[in-house]
Amino acid sequence: xxxxxxxxxxxxxxxxxxxxxxxxxxxxxxxxxxxxxxxxxxxxxxxxxxxxxxxxxxxxxxxxxxxxxxxxxxxxxxxxxxxxxxxxxxxxxxxxxxxxxxxxxxxxxxxxxxxxxxxxxxxxxxxxxxxxxxxxxxxxxxxxxxxxxxxxxxxxxxxxxxxxxxxxxxxxxxxxxxxxxxxxxxxxxxxxxxxxxxxxxxxxxxxxxxxxxxxxxxxxxxxxxxxxxxxxxxxxxxxxxxxxxxxxxxxxxxxxxxxxxxxxxxxxxxxxxxxxxxxxxxxxxxxxxxxxxxxxxxxxxxxxxxxxxxxxxxxxxxxxxxxxxxxxxxxxxxxxxxxxxxxxxxxxxxxxxxxxxxxxxxxxxxxxxxxxx
Amino acid sequence: xxxxxxxxxxxxxxxxxxxxxxxxxxxxxxxxxxxxxxxxxxxxxxxxxxxxxxxxxxxxxxxxxxxxxxxxxxxxxxxxxxxxxxxxxxxxxxxxxxxxxxxxxxxxxxxxxxxxxxxxxxxxxxxxxxxxxxxxxxxxxxxxxxxxxxxxxxxxxxxxxxxxxxxxxxxxxxxxxxxxxxxxxxxxxxxxxxxxxxxxxxxxxxxxxxxxxxxxxxxxxxxxxxxxxxxxxxxxxxxxxxxxxxxxxxxxxxxxxxxxxxxxxxxxxxxxxxxxxxxxxxxxxxxxxxxxxxxxxxxxxxxxxxxxxxxxxxxxxxxxxxxxxxxxxxxxxxxxxxxxxxxxxxxxxxxxxxxxxxxxxxxxxxxxxxxxx
Numbered sequence: 037x038x039x040x041x042x043x044x045x046x047x048x049x050x051x052x053x054x055x056x057x058x059x060x061x062x063x064x065x066x067x068x069x070x071x072x073x074x075x076x077x078x079x080x081x082x083x084x085x086x087x088x089x090x091x092x093x094x095x096x097x098x099x100x101x102x103x104x105x106x107x108x109x110x111x112x113x114x115x116x117x118x119x120x121x122x123x124x125x126x127x128x129x130x131x132x133x134x135x136x137x138x139x140x141x142x143x144x145x146x147x148x149x150x151x152x153x154x155x156x157x158x159x160x161x162x163x164x165x166x167x168x169x170x171x172x173x174x175x176x177x178x179x180x181x182x183x184x185x186x187x188x189x190x191x192x193x194x195x196x197x198x199x200x201x202x203x204x205x206x207x208x209x210x211x212x213x214x215x216x217x218x219x220x221x222x223x224x225x226x227x228x229x230x231x232x233x234x235x236x237x238x239x240x241x242x243x244x245x246x247x248x249x250x251x252x253x254x255x256x257x258x259x260x261x262x263x264x265x266x267x268x269x270x271x272x273x274x275x276x277x278x279x280x281x282x283x284x285x286x287x288x289x290x291x292x293x294x295x296x297x298x299x300x301x302x303x304x305x306x307x308x309x310x311x312x313x314x315x316x317x318x319x320x321x322x323x324x325x326x327x328x329x330x331x332x333x334x335x336x337x338x339x340x341x342x343x344x345x346x347x348x349x350x351x352x353x354x355x356x357x358x359x360x361x362x363x364x365x366x367x368x369x370x371x372x373x374x375x376x377x378x379x380x381x382x383x384x385x386x387x388x389x390x391x392x393x394x395x396x397x398x399x400x401x402x403x404x405x406x407x408x409x
Numbered sequence: 410x411x412x413x414x415x416x417x418x419x420x421x422x423x424x425x426x427x428x429x430x431x432x433x434x435x436x437x438x439x440x441x442x443x444x445x446x447x448x449x450x451x452x453x454x455x456x457x458x459x460x461x462x463x464x465x466x467x468x469x470x471x472x473x474x475x476x477x478x479x480x481x482x483x484x485x486x487x488x489x490x491x492x493x494x495x496x497x498x499x500x501x502x503x504x505x506x507x508x509x510x511x512x513x514x515x516x517x518x519x520x521x522x523x524x525x526x527x528x529x530x531x532x533x534x535x536x537x538x539x540x541x542x543x544x545x546x547x548x549x550x551x552x553x554x555x556x557x558x559x560x561x562x563x564x565x566x567x568x569x570x571x572x573x574x575x576x577x578x579x580x581x582x583x584x585x586x587x588x589x590x591x592x593x594x595x596x597x598x599x600x601x602x603x604x605x606x607x608x609x610x611x612x613x614x615x616x617x618x619x620x621x622x623x624x625x626x627x628x629x630x631x632x633x634x635x636x637x638x639x640x641x642x643x644x645x646x647x648x649x650x651x652x653x654x655x656x657x658x659x660x661x662x663x664x665x666x667x668x669x670x671x672x673x674x675x676x677x678x679x680x681x682x683x684x685x686x687x688x689x690x691x692x693x694x695x696x697x698x699x700x701x702x703x704x705x706x707x708x709x710x711x712x713x714x715x716x717x718x719x720x721x722x723x724x725x726x727x728x729x730x731x732x733x734x735x736x737x738x739x740x741x742x743x744x745x746x747x748x749x750x751x752x753x754x755x756x757x758x759x760x761x762x763x764x765x766x767x768x769x770x771x772x773x774x775x776x777x778x779x780x781x782x
Contacts, residue, residue: 047657174547284420
């Protein structure tokens with residue numbers, strides 16, 4: 037499958053940075069929110085090694101924003117998530133799983149509070165705008181829901197602070213995790229947030245208006261030259277090591293937050309109205325039959341995978357691997373997998389069957405990855 | 410861009426037919442409703458020539474179904490479209506543009522009436538399920554909205570009737586355009602509709618359940634062997650010649666039905682409640698500033714295009730090409746383009762600027778394609 041070219045048209049929206057991205061010759065692309073997203077440049081392994089040491093500029097314009105503005109803005113956003121947003125302050129972001137009326141996960145955005153009655157949801161890969169618009173129209177809320185012309189770049193890696201400080205000023209170093217400030221870079225209006233889809237630190241720069249994509253990219257890339265900057269993208273190895281979930285891969289509308297571990301981002305019982313209250317309280321009371329766990333597969337080389345792989349226990353299929361990548365650091369293939377709750381305990385041995393029909397031994401890891409035992 | 414491979418994971422859902430499709434070595438893939446869709450096999454031109462003469466089997470599983478079931482099912486579907494659905498009968502399909510409260514096009518599905526209180530919307534590329542679910546939750550409608558496990562295959566081309574009659578029986582020949590029947594093929598439950606995204610005739614076979622994809626594919630492919638069947642896919646040249654619009658390419662939420670010509674599928678003033686009534690009546694009264702027209706570009710070879718190309722009149726940009734393909738039959742590049750209403754008349758000469766910075770002459774065609782003059 038890796039050899040099949042991606043055929044592009046207007047429907048797979050071009051990002052404001054795509055022309056520059058292509059000059060760096062990405063090895064693969066994905067489509068995310070109807071927009072292109074590179075998946076590797078030199079190779080997953082080389083990109084990973086560079087990200088761990090240096091700094092990378094990522095075109096994540098596909099992290100589209102859904103703007104919710106108006107008197108009922110907070111009410112609508114609160115309605116969609118069990119996470120309490122009532123104490124958010126302007127300039128703050130908060131990771132908030134969106135959950136439907138049955139407790140199914142719709143998306144897992146970062147909610148940014150831009151003003152008292154104005155929010156952006158920086159979304160993963162589903163049409164959240166249609167979901168929120170539907171609710172707003174159905175409830176006759178006094179709110180506007182739309183996709184503003186905003187395209188994020190991410191600056192990720194241990195040298196990200198130095199690059200951005202050299203470009204914008206030392207004050208960017210004091211931006212707190214998930215908070216943001218309004219700035220200009222090369223005259224282009226941006227939000228700068230301390231966030232990003234890696235565990236290596238850095239920023240997301242939300243560019244307002246798509247006409248200056250090349251200017252902003254060039255300015256940031258040039259500022260990074262003395263820090264060994266490269267074009268990069270969310271890295272599969274890094275996200276598995278760090279434990280970042282991917283909507284559509286690791287959880288879908290079929291999963292509730294307790295199954296996939298998103299329940300650690302909220303406490304049941306917030307005071308605002310939210311549609312999943314009854315469903316989530318019932319699920320919490322009854323417990324879940326499966327849990328998304330870290331599963332270390334005892335194989336010291338990459339495993340090709342199209343979609344999922346079955347997980348076995350006592351020769352029966354009991355679950356599925358949803359994402360995986362080989363980690364040189366851990367000498368194993370790290371994965372996320374749904375496993376029955378009674379087997380979701382650290383050290384539990386399971387097997388994974390791949391396309392080559394091997395049964396590979398695998399160990400459930402509760403909280404963090406441990407060296408292969 | 411054509412050389413960049415598509416990187417796949419579970420998030421870009423695998424179709425039940427994908428394994429077979431890959432054996433036919435498609436030249437390109439797109440992503441559509443978070444699922445793979447092949448875009449060419451031998452080449453656009455060779456696929457086109459074969460489709461015009463013979464019969465092809467298309468994996469269009471990405472035409473996902475949104476099921477709306479329950480006492481309020483018709484009310485919800487009617488709410489979303491200006492097209493009157495009140496007289497639909499069980500077994501009938503109807504093309505119905507979905508329009509939001511401002512008149513913006515959300516999607517352009519075929520609505521299938523399965524039972525008195527049960528509909529499928531066979532959608533183009535946007536998350537209509539979230540839109541309808543949002544409305545249903547917001548309005549507290551007595552309805553279930555979900556994506557059933559249904560995956561369509563299309564059998565398209567002048568020999569489609571012969572293939573399907575040989576496989577299922579002569580009665581399939583009498584299925585009327587956009588109507589459907591319930592059937593089994595090789596024991597697999599299917600709906601068979603006379604429809605499909607080409608002008609060459611044929612059927613769409615809605616497979617219920619994804620576990621028998623290979624069996625159904627093989628059965629249909631084998632039945633077509635003596636008719637020179639090939640694996641195929643929606644063909645860009647054919648759809649431009651036939652005049653089929655593509656959501657996300659030729660119209661988006663930014664466009665109303667009058668601009669993009671979808672108004673020919675409804676009459677304002679249906680009796681059922683629908684959310685775009687006020688907006689559409691206002692737009693109809695005021696008129697639109699631009700119209701999606703057929704624009705014949707006077708160039709007798711293919712033009713590469715990433716996204717859109719500007720349309721010029723008197724050295725000013727006045728519009729944009731949204732889709733285009735070179736047609737040997739017409740000796741020109743056929744396109745859809747938004748042009749100002751006062752220039753949207755047959756024979757109007759315009760220019761199109763491409764990446765090679767040529768200004769190519771182009772002629773507006775009102776209703777049908779004519780030979781280059």
